[in-house]
Amino acid sequence: MSRIHENLDALEKRIQDACEKCGRKREEVLLIGVTKTRTADEVNEAVSWGITDVGENKVQEIMDKYDHVPGNVKWHMIGHLQTNKVKYIIDKVSLIHSVDKLKLAEEIDKRAKEHGITADVLIEVNAAGEESKFGTDIAGAKKLIEDVREKCKNVRIKGLMTIAPFTEEPEDVRVYFKELKALFDEYKDIKDDNMDFEHLSMGMSGDFEVAIEEGATMVRVGTAIFGARNYNI
Numbered sequence: 197m198s199r200i201h202e203n204l205d206a207l208e209k210r211i212q213d214a215c216e217k218c219g220r221k222r223e224e225v226l227l228i229g230v231t232k233t234r235t236a237d238e239v240n241e242a243v244s245w246g247i248t249d250v251g252e253n254k255v256q257e258i259m260d261k262y263d264h265v266p267g268n269v270k271w272h273m274i275g276h277l278q279t280n281k282v283k284y285i286i287d288k289v290s291l292i293h294s295v296d297k298l299k300l301a302e303e304i305d306k307r308a309k310e311h312g313i314t315a316d317v318l319i320e321v322n323a324a325g326e327e328s329k330f331g332t333d334i335a336g337a338k339k340l341i342e343d344v345r346e347k348c349k350n351v352r353i354k355g356l357m358t359i360a361p362f363t364e365e366p367e368d369v370r371v372y373f374k375e376l377k378a379l380f381d382e383y384k385d386i387k388d389d390n391m392d393f394e395h396l397s398m399g400m401s402g403d404f405e406v407a408i409e410e411g412a413t414m415v416r417v418g419t420a421i422f423g424a425r426n427y428n429i
Contacts, residue, residue, distance in 0.1 A: 200238065203421050204245050211415070214405040225408055228272055230400075230418030232257065233425045236264035242421060243269055251293075251416050255281040262288055274357075274397075274416055276330045279303040287311050293357040293397050293416075296320040296332045298343045305348035314350050314389075318357040318397055321379065323372035329359055334379055341383065345390045355395035355413070356380050366403040373398055373410035380411070 197205075207227070215222050229247040231239045232254070239250060239261060250265070252258045253275030262271070270290040277294050286307040295301050295317045308315040319340055322331030332340055337356070344351055358376050360369035376398055384393040397414040399407025404415040419425070 198241065199423065200241050200421060201245050203423070204242065204247070207417060207420050208246075210405060211408065214408040217405075218409040220408070224413060226414045228274070228397075228414055228416045229421055230274065230416050231261070231422070232275075232418060234418075234422055236261045238422060239265050239269075247421075249290075251418075255284050258285050258288060272416075282307050286315060287313065290316065291354065291395070292317045294318070294320045294330065295344070296322075296330050296340070298340060298347070301340070301344045301348050301351055305350045308350035314352050316352050316354045317344075318355050318395060319344075319353060320357045320359075321376055323358045323375050324361045324369075326361055331358065334375065337379060341391070345388075349390065351390065353391045353393070355393045355397065357395075357397035359400070360398065360403055360407075362402070366406045369403050370406050370410060373407050373412070377411040 211225060212222050215225060226249060228249045228251040229242050230251045243266060249270045249272060251272040251274040258271055271288055272291050272293060273285055273289045274293045277292060277300060279300055282303045304315045304317060319337050320331040321337045322329050322333060325333060341353060344353055356376055356379060360372050363369055380393060380396050395413050396411055398412045399415040401417050401420040404417060407415060
């Protein structure tokens with residue numbers, strides 16, 4: 197059994213245990229394999245063992261790997277997205293997790309309209325207010341949601357995303373996941389052409405179990421699948 201296979205088996209058990217602990221069904225949580233700095237071969241191995249959705253932080257990495265990975269894989273843009281790079285991935289990703297400004301949403305809207313599609317996005321919320329992270333605050337998220345619904349007819353808001361502060365103790369970030377879930381619940385019953393809250397993207401390798409307990413529908417996991425990243429390659 198390969199390292200990636202072993203890691204995925206162990207990860208699957210942890211996800212199942214977290215779901216059971218809080219009375220949720222396993223199928224309520226989508227595992228997104230985060231493939232930052234990973235090769236197409238590594239991505240394909242993870243796909244062969246059950247990964248269906250892949251998350252990338254950089255546009256260039258999507259472009260480099262896209263044609264070397266099976267076409268049924270769903271790509272997620274989970275990192276900061278510059279407006280001038282939207283055009284490269286608008287027809288390649290199934291979900292953009294990192295919309296935190298109206299200007300970015302408007303560019304996504306423009307490019308989606310050019311392709312005759314509706315782009316699904318998440319609003320990125322910086323729940324902890326960390327200066328080092330992108331994302332809007334809770335009040336800003338509410339304003340952004342309304343602005344996008346009003347002005348971006350080729351964009352559909354599918355929910356929220358957050359990146360919790362790094363901590364050795366996952367319990368320390370539970371409060372931020374609770375806060376995001378509360379915001380999610382304010383909008384989950386509003387469904388129209390421009391909004392349908394399905395996804396709550398929160399939790400990574402160090403804290404995904406707490407995120408699942410607090411309502412995450414998507415967890416973004418890289419290190420627990422592939423091991424520590426080598427940024428020198």
